[in-house]
Amino acid sequence: MKKVVILGAGTAGTIMANKLAKMLDRKEWEIEVLDRNNIHYYQPGFLFIPFGIYSPKDVVKKKDAFIPRNVKFTVADILSIDAEENVVNLVGGEAIRYDILIVATGTVPTPSETPGLVGERWYKNIFDFYTFEGAVALHDYLKDFRGGKLVMTITELPYKCPIAPLEFVFLADAFFAKKGIRDKVEIIYTTPMSGAFTKPVATKMLSSVLEEKNITVVTDFYVEGVDEEKNIIRSYDGREVEFDGLVVVPVNLGEEFLASSGLVDDMNYVQVDKGTMQSVHKPNVFAIGDAANLPTSKAGSVAHFAADVLAENIVEYANGKAPSHQFDGHANCFIETGHGKGTLIDFDYTNEPLPGMYPLPGIGPMKLLGVTRLNHWGKLAFKLIYWEFLLKNRRLPVSSKFSLAGKKKV
Numbered sequence: 001m002k003k004v005v006i007l008g009a010g011t012a013g014t015i016m017a018n019k020l021a022k023m024l025d026r027k028e029w030e031i032e033v034l035d036r037n038n039i040h041y042y043q044p045g046f047l048f049i050p051f052g053i054y055s056p057k058d059v060v061k062k063k064d065a066f067i068p069r070n071v072k073f074t075v076a077d078i079l080s081i082d083a084e085e086n087v088v089n090l091v092g093g094e095a096i097r098y099d100i101l102i103v104a105t106g107t108v109p110t111p112s113e114t115p116g117l118v119g120e121r122w123y124k125n126i127f128d129f130y131t132f133e134g135a136v137a138l139h140d141y142l143k144d145f146r147g148g149k150l151v152m153t154i155t156e157l158p159y160k161c162p163i164a165p166l167e168f169v170f171l172a173d174a175f176f177a178k179k180g181i182r183d184k185v186e187i188i189y190t191t192p193m194s195g196a197f198t199k200p201v202a203t204k205m206l207s208s209v210l211e212e213k214n215i216t217v218v219t220d221f222y223v224e225g226v227d228e229e230k231n232i233i234r235s236y237d238g239r240e241v242e243f244d245g246l247v248v249v250p251v252n253l254g255e256e257f258l259a260s261s262g263l264v265d266d267m268n269y270v271q272v273d274k275g276t277m278q279s280v281h282k283p284n285v286f287a288i289g290d291a292a293n294l295p296t297s298k299a300g301s302v303a304h305f306a307a308d309v310l311a312e313n314i315v316e317y318a319n320g321k322a323p324s325h326q327f328d329g330h331a332n333c334f335i336e337t338g339h340g341k342g343t344l345i346d347f348d349y350t351n352e353p354l355p356g357m358y359p360l361p362g363i364g365p366m367k368l369l370g371v372t373r374l375n376h377w378g379k380l381a382f383k384l385i386y387w388e389f390l391l392k393n394r395r396l397p398v399s400s401k402f403s404l405a406g407k408k409k410v
């Protein structure tokens, strides 16, 4: 038997296992998925935990419940990849041989990369919400927050789900308003980008939402370090922002074990062709999801759309053909704006988010770059869609290919 090994049973690895279990010739190919644990977190739900909208149990299920029965699931810590020998080495000494390797090990929030961030004040008045533990600790902090400067800071690019920190400040505004203390809280948003988002049309729209909510934006702010004694964050160009409470998107890096593989860039992201997702170094290695160096957002929606393309390419490669299917970088995301409303963006490698209707051109019902109640319900419904449809590779009424139909050029 020949073997496909998938590293990581998060969003991307699980979708790929479900697709390939049906698409590969199973008389010829076996499939094994490796992950260090059996806990699947619904990461978009981490956003809601600090505000008590979701409880911790809302975002956790077992990974093996989503892996098809005819796919082997092994809980093991991956130590290294020997891409010359086609072998994955596990902590504990076991080696797993592969014919085709799919790397789907995601990205790791790494607060230790920022001087002063992880010290005495970590999880006292300095938090992340990109981990389960961080989101839960932040909930305990925010429920007793009585006023002062709450700073949301993005340390460095790229980071997964680029809109999550914006959603955080929108929800913080609504949370403090509901508590009747909004006038006692100054909300500050610092970003290394030169605006609220990377692309001009969405930046303009999101900037007006930030202004409306009286959230101060500090741009071009790359965090050099944190002075936890003085409660100050400092940028590389010497600017300082004071805080009472600090919420951080830490530096995001690809998994450490990939560093020695000869397959990655200097941030440990697997270097792939942005269309086929095949490694630029080894033809039998592919990467998907946050682990890949694709020039689009690191997001679950991207993993979902990319999986349609990658599965076709893996089947072609398994049959001795060159991968021919091209991923267009399609990404979309609901953005919570607070007070029961939200907006939606849809874009790809070449087209920026534009206003319009989605998924049906002219009909919607979702409004792109509009703030509506329906978009908020879409965001909440996404949890059920994620567990019941997306991971299990059940059909959804959205195309994995980006389309300009129904969108207005501005």
Ligand SMILES: Cc1cc2nc3c(=O)[nH]c(=O)nc-3n(C[C@H](O)[C@H](O)[C@H](O)COP(=O)(O)OP(=O)(O)OC[C@H]3O[C@@H](n4cnc5c(N)ncnc54)[C@H](O)[C@@H]3O)c2cc1C
Pocket (backbone or CB within 6 Å): 007, 008, 009, 010, 011, 012, 013, 034, 035, 036, 037, 042, 043, 044, 045, 046, 047, 076, 077, 078, 079, 104, 105, 106, 107, 129, 130, 131, 160, 161, 164, 255, 257, 288, 289, 290, 291, 298, 299, 300, 301, 302, 303, 332, 333, 334
């Ligand atoms: C706060 C927050 C909000 C978000 N909101 C959204 C949203 O609204 N919409 C959206 O589309 N996306 C959102 N995302 C992003 C989305 O969750 C990720 O992009 C998606 O989960 C990436 O999937 P992945 O499979 O690449 O990585 P992951 O799902 O992170 O999976 C990686 C897997 O690899 C395993 N692994 C890693 N290293 C090893 C090792 N050495 N040995 C064994 N196993 C290993 C891990 O255990 C993990 O299970 C959000 C993320 C966060 C943190």
